[in-house]
Amino acid sequence: MTFCRKAGVMVQECKIIIRNRSDQACGFYLFQLQPSYVVQRGVPPVVQSCCVCSGNIAPYNASGPQLEFAFREHVLAGAVREKRPAAGGCLYVSTTGQDETDALEFVSQRMVGTQSSADRVSLNGTHLTTKPLGLSPSANEAGVTLRSFRITIPSVSDDDLLGVCCGNAIQHSDGRVVLSSFVLPVADTQIDCAPLFAFWLSTGFYDEGEVVPYNLAGSAPVLIEFAVDGPQIVVVDYNADGTFSPGE
Numbered sequence: 001m002t003f004c005r006k007a008g009v010m011v012q013e014c015k016i017i018i019r020n021r022s023d024q025a026c027g028f029y030l031f032q033l034q035p036s037y038v039v040q041r042g043v044p045p046v047v048q049s050c051c052v053c054s055g056n057i058a059p060y061n062a063s064g065p066q067l068e069f070a071f072r073e074h075v076l077a078g079a080v081r082e083k084r085p086a087a088g089g090c091l092y093v094s095t096t097g098q099d100e101t102d103a104l105e106f107v108s109q110r111m112v113g114t115q116s117s118a119d120r121v122s123l124n125g126t127h128l129t130t131k132p133l134g135l136s137p138s139a140n141e142a143g144v145t146l147r148s149f150r151i152t153i154p155s156v157s158d159d160d161l162l163g164v165c166c167g168n169a170i171q172h173s174d175g176r177v178v179l180s181s182f183v184l185p186v187a188d189t190q191i192d193c194a195p196l197f198a199f200w201l202s203t204g205f206y207d208e209g210e211v212v213p214y215n216l217a218g219s220a221p222v223l224i225e226f227a228v229d230g231p232q233i234v235v236v237d238y239n240a241d242g243t244f245s246p247g248e
Contacts, residue, residue, distance in 0.1 A: 013173050014226050015233045016053075016201065018067040019060040019247055022240045027205040029054040030069055031212050032180040033198040033223070035168050038145050040190035045183035049214045050092050051206040052170050052178045052199070060237075070173040073197055073226060074110055077126050077151055078169030078179045081105040081133045093209030097169065097177035108169045108177050109135040111149035113194065125150045128185065130160040145192040155188040168195040178209050198225040201236060201244065 020026050030053040037045050053069035060066070076097070082090050084103055097108035112122040125141030128134070128151055135151070144150045151166050167182030183191060202221035206212050222244040226232050235247030 013070060014073055014197070015068060015070040015173075016199070016224060017233065017235045017247065018057065018069075018201070019235070019237050020057045020065075020067075021060050021237050022242075023059055025056055025058045026203055026238060027054065027056045028067060028201060028238070029204050029206045029212070030199050030201050031214070032168070032170060033196050033200065034181055034214055035193050035195040036145075036148070037167070037183050037194075038148070038192040039183070039186070040192065042186050042189040045191070047167075047181055047183055047214075048165075048211055049181045050179055051208055051210050051212045052180050053172075054206050054208050056205075072171045072173060074171050075113060075149060075195060076108045076169035076171060076177065077111050077135055077138075077149055077166075077193070078106070078108045078177065078182070079128055079133060079135055079151070079164060079166045080107075080179055080182075082163040082165075089210060091207055091209035092165070092179035092182070092211075094177045096175060097171065105133040106177070106179075107133055107135050108171075109138055111138050113147045113149050114144040115147070117146070119144075124148070125152065127152045128154060128164075128166065130154065130156055130164070133164070145194060148192040148194040151185070151191045151193070153185040153187055153189050153191065158187070161185055161187060166191055168193050176208075196225075197227075198223060200224075203238070203242075 057067040094106035114124040123138035127136040165182040200221045237247045
């Protein structure tokens with residue numbers, strides 16, 4: 001099942017409102033539709049996904065609670081370096097998108113995917129640096145895959161890329177940034193990423209920024225798509241039989 005909303009001006013914020021119409025409390029989480037990743041001069045990458053939003057909610061009929069996931073429709077390139085192993089796995093989330101903690105370095109850069117083969121305007125390219133971890137200001141580059149942005153990986157040693165992940169990130173309405181999908185970069189390659197502003201909503205208990213299985217067959221996940229032409233709100237009801245349906 002797919003939900004889609006459209007409106008008439010550029011998107012500033014998108015919101016998903018979830019109402020739990022079952023008879024018990026439930027956990028819900030959201031993960032982004034996996035982008036297409038193309039590695040120039042490299043082998044096809046293994047793509048991993050992260051939970052971009054999560055929360056628990058009591059039955060709607062009991063007290064009328066709603067769970068809201070709100071985020072901005074910005075295309076972001078993201079890169080992280082896990083500095084030391086974290087118990088239970090690392091959470092790829094930052095309060096600003098440019099943070100460094102004892103466990104993690106996190107950098108992001110706003111991008112505009114290439115719009116056509118003759119595109120000379122879109123800020124579709126950024127270059128990774130490793131010491132310290134960084135992404136250069138976005139600039140136009142020729143030859144970037146259609147509707148993609150490009151992260152250029154420098155010619156460095158394997159040790160310099162140890163613990164580094166690169167990919168697509170998403171920004172919440174309060175400024176938090178989550179690396180929504182990523183690949184492991186290889187030196188002297190270029191990663192083209194074509195994100196779609198579409199998300200899978202499912203039941204379960206994951207932390208924001210936690211790597212999640214990209215499994216679309218579990219508990220009947222629902223695809224929610226946003227078009228880039230207006231502020232949008234999608235209301236979703238979770239029913240007692242374990243299905244999702246559009247809310248009024």
